[in-house]
Amino acid sequence: MQDLFLSVDWSSGHFPEKLVIAMKNFETVYSAWDGDKLVGMICVMDDGIMNAYVHYLLVHPDYQLEGIGKELVERVKNHYKDYMRIVVVAYDEEMKFYEYCGFEKAEDASPMFITELWT
Numbered sequence: 001m002q003d004l005f006l007s008v009d010w011s012s013g014h015f016p017e018k019l020v021i022a023m024k025n026f027e028t029v030y031s032a033w034d035g036d037k038l039v040g041m042i043c044v045m046d047d048g049i050m051n052a053y054v055h056y057l058l059v060h061p062d063y064q065l066e067g068i069g070k071e072l073v074e075r076v077k078n079h080y081k082d083y084m085r086i087v088v089v090a091y092d093e094e095m096k097f098y099e100y101c102g103f104e105k106a107e108d109a110s111p112m113f114i115t116e117l118w119t
Contacts, residue, residue: 004038007060026055030075032068039063042072044080052080054088073101 001023005013012019023029023043032040040059046052054076059069080086089111090098099105 001038001041004041004058004060007062008058010058028052028076028079030072032059032063032072034063040068040072042076044076044086046080046083050084052076052083052086054086057088069097070101073098077102 001019002013002016005019026043027046028044030042031038038060040063041056042054042058043056044052044054054073057069057072059072077086086103088098088103090103095105
């Protein structure tokens with residue numbers, strides 16, 4: 001898992017012990033594998049009935065543009081099809097991908113953070 005996070009330059013990868021605990025606390029996790037190599041992952045938190053929050057979506061750079069990210073998002077959309085909202089915080093360079101997956105940019109909201117992680 002640490003290798004996947006570091007492959008996409010996510011600072012979370014520098015805290016493998018915390019990542020293991022975090023993975024255990026997500027409501028939903030889907031992963032993609034090439035043999036025994038973890039190449040993609042999506043993790044979602046939810047309130048049990050109305051709102052789901054995609055927290056992580058990672059695809060190893062060697063496997064990007066092969067439909068893995070799209071398939072992971074589709075699995076989440078199917079899993080949460082009866083929910084009223086699925087939310088993702090997308091960085092600017094990721095906007096087109098999430099729009100391709102059916103997400104729409106909020107016109108009246110912006111993500112805000114209190115963080116000790118670097119990006």
